[in-house]
Amino acid sequence: MAPSRAYVPSILLLRSLLRPLPRQCSLSHRLPSAPSRPKSKTAKSRIRKPDPQPVDFIQRGISDKPGDDVLNESGVSAVEWWEEDASGNERFVSAITNRDELRKHEEQHKRLEAWSRGEEDPNEPEFRNMVIDELKKNPSFSDMQDALEAMKKPLIERIQEGEEVDKEIEAEDEMSKEEGIREAQEFLQNLLEEPSLEHRRDQILEIQAKLTEWNSVDHPEFLEAMARLNEATGGESVEEFQNRLNPYLDIEHTALGSEEEISPQDKAEMEKLAKGIADIHDLLKEGGMDPELEAEFAEMRREIGTDDWATDVFAEDGEIDLDKLERAIAKFDQAELAEAKQEAKDEDDEEDLSPEERANPELKAKIDRIMEDPRLMERLAVIKQILTGTKAFVSNVKSAPDPTTLPLAHMTTLEDQLKIAENDPEHLIALRRLRVNLLPPYNDHPFLRPFNEALRFAYVGANDDVRRVLWRSYLKAKTIPGLIENIPDDAWDILWYSQAVDWASNQNRFNHLKILQKDLASIGRDGPPTQSVGGVDVNEA
Structure with a gap:
C-alpha cells in the first residue's frame, strides 16, 4: 500500500481563497445557497420570511426631507471659500453653514446678476449696504474696516428712514x-x-x-x-x-375730463377762430389742397382722434400749433391769389364757355359765403396777431451762452441732478413724499409711472419743458380712478405753482389753474395745500 502524504492545494486555489470578498450590504438578506422545494405545509411554515423593517427604513430615509444640518438634498453640510495670499498660504474667506446663509447668498447672487444686466440700481441703499458687508468679510479688506464702516453708517440711516416713510405710507393707507x-x-x-x-x-x-x-x-x-x-x-x-368711499376703490368710475375749462368769453372767441380756420380748411380742400398739407391734417386727426379740423389745431395742453396755422394761411393766400388770377383770366372767355365748363357752383358758393362773412377779416386779423406776437417772442430770444463760461451746476442735466438728490437722505424723503401710490390694478397703470417721473423731475428742475411734461402727464393720469384723492400735498404744491408761473410761454396759465382748482374742490379743498402770499386769484382771471 502506498504511503499517505499531506494534501497540498494548488496555487490557483490559494489565490482564489486569498482574494477579498465583496462587501455585503448590512440591510440585504442572505439568499439560500440552493433552492429548496418544500414537500409539505410544515416545511412551508419553517421558511423564514424577509423582515420588512430594513425596506421601510430605506423608503423612509428616501422620503424624508434633509435636516437642518445640511444645505440641500445632496447632503452638503457646509461650503467654504479659501484663497491664496501673496505668499502662497491659504486663508479662509467665508463659509455657508446653514440654510439661512445659503438663502441669503442666493439672493445676493441674483441681485448681482441683475446688476450686471443693468436691471439693478447700484445707488440703492440696500444694494450698496450688501456690497459693503461682503467687502468687510473679505480678508483682503481687513485694513479698511473703519472706512467701510463709515461708508455703511449713512446707508443704514437712509434704509431706516425709508422704512419709516414706508410705515407712514402704510399707516395712511x-x-x-x-x-x-x-x-x-x-x-x-x-x-x-x-x-x-x-x-x-x-x-x-x-x-x-x-x-x-x-x-x-x-x-x-x-x-x-x-x-x-x-x-x-x-x-x-x-x-x-x-x-364717497375709500379713494382706493378698485372699480371703474367716471373720471374727470381732461379738457380745459375756459371762460365763456374766451370760449366764444376760440369758437369764432376755430370756425374761421375750418372754413379756410374747407376752401383749401375744395380748391385743391397741397398733398403735404392734407397729410398733416390727416395726421393731426389720427393723433387727436377727431374729424373736426377746428379742434385739431389745438395741442394737448390747449395751445394752438402756430406753425401749422401759418402754413395753412400761406396756402390760403396762395389759393386765393391763384383763384383771383383765374377769375380775371376767365372773365374774357366767360361768354364762350358752356355751363358745364364753368367753375364748380358749389365751390363758388362756398367762396362767396366765406367772402361775404363780415367777421372773416377779423378772424384772420386775430390769427395774424397771434403769429406776429409769436415771431416777435422768438426773435427776442438771445443766443445760448458759452458753455465754458457757465458754472458746473448749470451744466448738470436733470437726470444727474436727480441722482444727486437721491443720494441725499433729506431729498430722498422729499422725493418719496411726491410719489402717488395706488392699489392694484391701478398701481401699474401706464399713465401713473410717467406722472410720478414728471413729479420727480419737477422737484429738481424748473423750466418750461418740465412744466409742459408735468401738465400733460397729469391730464392723462387724472383719468385713473382714485388718483386725485391720493395725490400728496407736496405733489399738489408742485402742480399748482408750476402752472402759476407768469412766463411768456405759459399762455394757458389761468385755464390750467382753473382745472386744478376744480380738481382740488372735488376732494374738498379750496386751493393748494401751501397758500402763498399774493397768489394767483383764479376767480378774477
Whole structure:
C-alpha cells in the first residue's frame, strides 16, 4: 500500500481563497445557497420570511426631507471659500453653514446678476449696504474696516428712514381704508333709518354684517351686493356711492375730463377762430389742397382722434400749433391769389364757355359765403396777431451762452441732478413724499409711472419743458380712478405753482389753474395745500 502524504492545494486555489470578498450590504438578506422545494405545509411554515423593517427604513430615509444640518438634498453640510495670499498660504474667506446663509447668498447672487444686466440700481441703499458687508468679510479688506464702516453708517440711516416713510405710507393707507369702511357703515345705517326701505331691511342688515367680514369697500362681493341693492331701491347711484368711499376703490368710475375749462368769453372767441380756420380748411380742400398739407391734417386727426379740423389745431395742453396755422394761411393766400388770377383770366372767355365748363357752383358758393362773412377779416386779423406776437417772442430770444463760461451746476442735466438728490437722505424723503401710490390694478397703470417721473423731475428742475411734461402727464393720469384723492400735498404744491408761473410761454396759465382748482374742490379743498402770499386769484382771471 502506498504511503499517505499531506494534501497540498494548488496555487490557483490559494489565490482564489486569498482574494477579498465583496462587501455585503448590512440591510440585504442572505439568499439560500440552493433552492429548496418544500414537500409539505410544515416545511412551508419553517421558511423564514424577509423582515420588512430594513425596506421601510430605506423608503423612509428616501422620503424624508434633509435636516437642518445640511444645505440641500445632496447632503452638503457646509461650503467654504479659501484663497491664496501673496505668499502662497491659504486663508479662509467665508463659509455657508446653514440654510439661512445659503438663502441669503442666493439672493445676493441674483441681485448681482441683475446688476450686471443693468436691471439693478447700484445707488440703492440696500444694494450698496450688501456690497459693503461682503467687502468687510473679505480678508483682503481687513485694513479698511473703519472706512467701510463709515461708508455703511449713512446707508443704514437712509434704509431706516425709508422704512419709516414706508410705515407712514402704510399707516395712511390703513387710515384711508378704515375711513372708507366707516363711510360705508354710515351709508348703510342711513338706509336702515329710511322708512321707505323697510321692506329691504334684511338685505341691508346682511350687507352691514358681512362688511365687517370683508373688511374692505373694494371687495367684489360687497360691490355686487351694493349694485343689487341700488337696482332694487332706485336710490343713490353706485357711482355716486363709490365716489364717497375709500379713494382706493378698485372699480371703474367716471373720471374727470381732461379738457380745459375756459371762460365763456374766451370760449366764444376760440369758437369764432376755430370756425374761421375750418372754413379756410374747407376752401383749401375744395380748391385743391397741397398733398403735404392734407397729410398733416390727416395726421393731426389720427393723433387727436377727431374729424373736426377746428379742434385739431389745438395741442394737448390747449395751445394752438402756430406753425401749422401759418402754413395753412400761406396756402390760403396762395389759393386765393391763384383763384383771383383765374377769375380775371376767365372773365374774357366767360361768354364762350358752356355751363358745364364753368367753375364748380358749389365751390363758388362756398367762396362767396366765406367772402361775404363780415367777421372773416377779423378772424384772420386775430390769427395774424397771434403769429406776429409769436415771431416777435422768438426773435427776442438771445443766443445760448458759452458753455465754458457757465458754472458746473448749470451744466448738470436733470437726470444727474436727480441722482444727486437721491443720494441725499433729506431729498430722498422729499422725493418719496411726491410719489402717488395706488392699489392694484391701478398701481401699474401706464399713465401713473410717467406722472410720478414728471413729479420727480419737477422737484429738481424748473423750466418750461418740465412744466409742459408735468401738465400733460397729469391730464392723462387724472383719468385713473382714485388718483386725485391720493395725490400728496407736496405733489399738489408742485402742480399748482408750476402752472402759476407768469412766463411768456405759459399762455394757458389761468385755464390750467382753473382745472386744478376744480380738481382740488372735488376732494374738498379750496386751493393748494401751501397758500402763498399774493397768489394767483383764479376767480378774477
